[in-house]
Amino acid sequence: MEERRFGRRLVLASVLAAAGALAASGTALAQQEHVGQYSQADINFGMSLYGDNCVSCHGPGGDGVDGVNLRSGQFRAASSDYELEQIISNGIPDTAMLPGNYNEAELAGLVAYLRMMGSLDASDATIGDAARGEALYNGKGDCASCHRIGGAGSRTGPDLSDIANYRTAGAMSGTLVDPTEAMVPINRTVRIVAGDGTRYEGRRLNEDTYTVQIVDENERLVSLVKADLREYEILTESSMPSYADTLTEQERADVLAYLLTLKGVG
Amino acid sequence: MKRLAQCTFLAGLLLASAALVQAQGGGVTFERLLDAAAEPHNWLTYSGGYHSNRHTALDRITPDNVDDLEVRWVFQAQSLQVFQTTPLVVDGVMYLTEPPNTVVALDAALGRVFWRYEYTPAPTSRPCCGRVNRGLAILGDTLYMGTIDAQLIAIDTVSGKPIWKTAVGDPEDGHALTLAPLIVKDKVIVGIAGGEFGIRGFISAYDAETGEEVWKFYTIPGPGEPGHETWENDAWRTGGAPAWLTGSYDAQADLVYWGTGNPGPDWNPAQRPGDNLYSSSVVALDPDTGELAWHFQFTPNDPYDYDSVQVPVLVDYPAQGGGTLPLMFWANRNGFFYVLDRTTGRFINGQPYVFLNWAEGLDDAGRPVMTPQPPGATTYPGVQGGTNWYSPSYSPSTRLFYLSAWEAYGSRFIPQEAEYERGRIFLGGLPAPDDPDNVIPGLQRGVINNWTEAAGTGAVIALDPATGEERWKYEMTDVTSSGVLTTATDVLFTGGREGYFHALDAREGNLLWKATLGGMIANGPISYAVDGEQFVAVAAGNGLFVFALRE
Structure with a gap:
């Protein structure tokens, strides 16, 4: 019993330490509070979204609407990023600013671009190509050996079918370069030796004081009672490889452009 | 870059048995669905098998030990809609729908969640009778859910x-x-729902891999098709006949059986003269093409909303001279219990199982001899019927058919002219309560039974299908919307609106055990096993309650 309690405390400690490490490295929320810390991937994505959705009224220079200059970084109806997102999503009643249906990645991109529009040198941007990105995903990147999209690919890594709905361009761009740094803690790999000696390695889905649920390396859902385990290990290093060296910056931008098209089916 | 050290702990000696759960990646083949009886530890289809008997071969729970049942785990839904679902259980994983259209995968032994998928139905969705869902289907490693905005999702x-x-x-x-x-x-x-909106009902099939439509059978025949002549004017276009409950399948005959709902407008038959095929009927379809093999109409020109939306119960019933007969048992909302030959649709027998006065009996072909009540008089059963969509059960052990029934319950039907407008309610009148001071029992009410015996009472009825006669009856004060489950050990599980979960002796109808779950039971209980331990699950109120024997 003593051993087990000791062990659990260790696990808890590691989770807390991990949370601290993430906070120190700057989360998406922290970025929003400090202009200048928007990720280049979000800004680039926002720029392309702006071109598709905003430019016809607001103009390429952000000053197409009378009395509104988006490049100034000053917004009449919004001071925080949250308020900007609200206006982009809900529009402004009785004006030509209509509501827009944008997901998490799109909102983060638009806000990042609007904040940085005034100081941006557009020639810096590496804009990806989604079709090339899809080919890289399935080819050189070999992403489908761990990830799944629309029913195809492995389930050992997170299913990416609707990844753009809840991960920002900045976060996904970071994952391609440094997967461990960007990994969502619940997704950590666990190594387990059950009481009967059966070994499991898999991605954590859910955990509580007494049990843990994983998807194992054979893509099975497995639920285990901790008290019955001989070993239980949480790995903090991502099993995903970094693409910092194996893909060029342009290729990573292409893969990102593809991921940003993944919005699921319902 | 900061890296955290890997952390490990070694647990001590094993004290408890491992509660291990695994979902096989290869999944549930059609062959497994056909032979679901061979794996009673799983619950693979809505009705527990293609013959829809809602009977489990599991035998750990018996009349002698049922008193030792205890709550093992509870799952709380995030929705306050009526919890009408039947879960599926596959090799230790339970797949559950929460209303309206959320799917949850849980460890069936421990109740812990693997994942949750929440679908947001279109704001234009307008199901008549609650934002509900009754469950999933599974094939391979894919689940299928219908949504209240009429989408099918894999x-x-x-x-x-x-x-x-x-x-x-x-x-x-x-x-x-x-x-x-x-x-x-x-x-x-x-099958589509929408019989209160002037739809033209249909049953349709989709490729499980791609979602492409393969066939669509309209439950109202169009011009030139046989049966169209039973619509004497243009009412067929808005004639209803939905098909909002899961059907059954007979592999030997290779036929799918499906119940159909009321014609529309519901209570004004004058607007839709004729028999109104195939409303308030059962249809037998070729599963490959959707072609009609036969039909049997329970209530022609139905003026009472007597949906035939019940689960077809298929039984190979022992014949007197040896062998078995391919039968279909059907306790209809119209108050009659029917026995049909399921290969031909031939009527064999029919008897009332509750008091009724809308017909004086059935003729040799099973057609009702209708006795419409004078205006203002009470018709029995009332608008919710003698039973409704509540799943019945057939036990091969007792050879009895069990259903949830509403007794002493009537309505005064008041027809009115209705004008069709797309997507709007199209009812053609109203069902008034038997007693003007009373209310009509609807789908939901508060925790106090202010309907009382004046509105009607509930019962579980055991029928002998050989004669149609009642073998026993277990009466409840309030009406019931619960399904019925029977076990190989002759335990019957059911619930009711009072929030009790009952175990009855399936042979005699005596109460063996009950639990107070504090919320209406409006779905069918199921049973399954994990690592040899038998569980019984039922949703009540907004929770799913899972029981097992005390260790």
């Missing part, structure tokens, strides 16, 4: 992510899907 069993979505109907027409789909071979079969 969902990965492991990741919980949708794979494809197909529009089955248009919510702006009043279409909705509330049923659990039925898998036959490589197809997903559903």
Whole structure:
């Protein structure tokens, strides 16, 4: 019993330490509070979204609407990023600013671009190509050996079918370069030796004081009672490889452009 | 870069048995669905098998030990809608729908969640009678869910992510899907809801891989098709006949059986003269093509909303001279219990199982001899019927058929002219209560039974299918919307609106055990096993309660 309690405390400690490490490295929320810390991937994505959705009224220079200059970084109806997102999503009643249906990645991109529009040198941007990105995903990147999209690919890594709905361009761009740094803690790999000696390695889905649920390396859902385990290990290093060296910056931008098209089916 | 050290702990010696759960990646083949009886530890289809007997071969729980049942775990839904679902259980993983259209995968032994998928139905969806869902179908490693905005969605069993979505109907027409789909071979079969919105009902099948429509059977024949002559004017276009409950399948006959709902407008038959085929009927369809093999209409020109939306119960019933007869048992909302030959649709026998006065009996072909009550008089059974969509059970052990019934319950039907407008309610009158001071029992009311015996009472009835006669009856003060489950050990599980979960002796109808769950039971209990331990699950109120014997 003593051993087990000791062990659990260790696990808890590691989770807390991990949370601290993430906070120190700057989360998406922290970025929003400090202009200048928007990720280049979000800004680039926002720029392309702006071109598709905003430019016809607001103009390429952000000053197409009378009395509104988006490049100034000053917004009449919004001071925080949250308020900007609200206006982009809900529009402004009785004006030509209509509501827009944008997901998490799109909102983060638009806000990042609007904040940085005034100081941006557009020639810096590496804009990806989604079709090339899809080919890289399935080819050189070999992403489908761990990830799944629309029913195809492995389930050992997170299913990416609707990844753009809840991960920002900045976060996904970071994952391609440094997967461990960007990994969502619940997704950590666990190594387990059950009481009967059966070994499991898999991605954590859910955990509580007494049990843990994983998807194992054979893509099975497995639920285990901790008290019955001989070993239980949480790995903090991502099993995903970094693409910092194996893909060029342009290729990573292409893969990102593809991921940003993944919005699921319902 | 800061890296955290890997952390490990070694647990001590094993003290308890491992509660291990695994979902096989290869999944549930059609062959497994056909032979679901061979794996009683699983619950693979809405009705527990293609013959829809809601009977389990599991035998750990018996009349002698049922008193030792205890709550093992509870799952709380995030929704306050009526919890009408039947879960599926596959090799230790339970797949559950929460109303309206959320899917949850849980460890069936411990109740812990693997994943949750929440679908947001279109704001235009308008199911008549609650934002409900009755469950899922599974084939391979894909789950199938119909939604209240009439979409069919395929969902990965492991990741919980949708794979494809197909529009089955248009919510702006009043279409909705509330049923659990039925898998036959490589197809997903559903029936549409919307009988209160002037739809033209249909049953349709989709390729399980791609979601493409394979066939569509309109429950109202169009011009030139046989049966169209039973609509004497243009009413067929808005004639209802939905099919909002899961059907059954007979592999030997290779036929799918599906119940159909009321013609529309519900209570004004003068607007739709004729028998109104195939409303308030059962249809037998070729699962490959959707072609009609036969039909049997229970209530022609139905003026009472006597939906034949019940689960067809298929039984190979022992014949007197040896061998078995391929029968279909059907306790209809109209108050009659029917026995049909399921290969031909031939009527064999029919008897009232509750007091009724809308017909004086059935003729040799099973057609009712209708006795319409004078204006203002009470018709029995009332608008909710002698029973409704509540799943019945057949036990091969007792050879009895069990159903939830509403007794001493009537309505005064008041027809009115209705004008069809797309997507709007199209009822043609109203059912008034028997007693003007009383209320009509609807789908939901508060925790106080202010309907009382004046509105009607509930019962579980055991019928002998050989004669149609009642073998025993277990009476409840309040009416019931619960399904029935029977076990190989002759325990019957059911619930009711009072929030009790009952175990009865299936042979005699005595109460063996009950639990107070504090919320209406409006679904069918199921049983399954994990690592040899038998569980019984039922949703009550907004929780799913799972019982097992005290260790």
